Amino acid sequence: MLISVKNLHKSFGDLDVLRGVDLEIPKGNVVAIIGPSGSGKTTFLRCLNALEMPNKGTFSFSDGFELDFARSPKKEEILKLRRKSGMVFQSYNLFPHKTALENVMEGPVIVQRKKKEEVRVKAEELLKKVGLAEKMHLYPHQLSGGQQQRVGIARALAIEPELMLFDEPTSALDPELVGEVLSVMRELAKEGQTMAVVTHELKFAEDVADHVMFIDGGVIVEQGPPEEILKSPKEARTKQFLDRVLNPS
């Protein structure tokens, strides 16, 4: 197991958004997280790198690193957690005052304090890998949404995270741009990158995920291999949700 999450709780004021979520992600696996709007998918992902501070729950990593949110973790522990994962946002959140290349270099240079020349070589490779070799000196506002999101992926990969987190990475994109981002993600999965992906792209989940988790009302209703969850779900709520997504009207 790269990471096991146990009994994760998160509330905003009176609103209990996550009510005891357990999940194990084996190294190299892709977990797809699906569920209706407002079910807590984003919150779950944000808890995984402490952008939201869980009220309760533990994370344990394969290297022995453990975080127990019941006793509020120290700053250094939070930083350590964040440096283990990379996040790709729905709205890209690129740094607008930096070029694509500078966006990608920022983490390794500033956070990991690596040598600039070495980082540059690696960052250029990453941008090539996401198909942006020609665009690396452009600023975010000079790029299309799909290109920006691919820079976002490269930026997250640059810190060599053990776990990549994606929050609906394609839902802000025009339909014709979705494919280019998904194909980068497929490539990553093939290379054995561990990923947790919140997505509405069921086809993608079916093809790429090793594990699908259906979340509703802040609890995992059902989880298992994609063919099981997406093709023959046991729970009524899962069936209902899949029905609505597959036959919208």
Added chain:
Amino acid sequence: MAKMFLNELIINNAAPIVDWDLFWSSLGPMIEGGIKNTIPLTLISFACGLVIAVLTALARISTSKILAGIARVYVSAIRGTPLLVQLFIIFYGLPNLGNAFVLDPFPSACIAFSLNVGAYASEIIRASILSVPKGQWEAGYTIGMTYRQTLFRIILPQATRVSIPPLSNSFISLVKDTSLASQILVVELFRRSQEIAARTYDFLQLYLTAALLYWIICFILSIIQGRIEKRLDRYVAK
């Protein structure tokens, strides 16, 4: 009746409307006052004021209630009192506390104007920091940056772009406000015009000349402002 009054005016002001000799001879001392006092006073006060403003803005958005409280009181006190009164307190008032508090006019003015810029600009800087989307903080955090790294490398550069237009306005206001320092004996541009007017009684012409000089300075500054804004255009999140 009105006609008689008008006639009288014309007779009493028989002198030419613009006394060019006086104009040219008054320019020298006024420009000298500008270069020796108005401009240094503006630059020093603005630089010190900006440092105070950034610290105050950071204190106001910090999670520490005490820091935020102190910053709030400071901003409120400065914004709630007239600049002229602040100048008088520092220059004429503080000496009552003892000889250690007797300051020359120029440093007194620097202190008052710095505190003033600090308070007003802190509000501008605070608002521009808050205007940077929350996602920018989060993007910094997710690549492992600390609060400080994110603030200095990601947030402040973007906030700077947002704050340039209002800060330039503060700067231009400051140039004009320094004329108040004439009231605490700083021999700056406006005080020079007052001194000459006291001798020649050509109040209108001399004060108009002073106004013209301020206008020229501010005009040049607004051109520079436009240039800087253009250059910083790419710093905005779109």
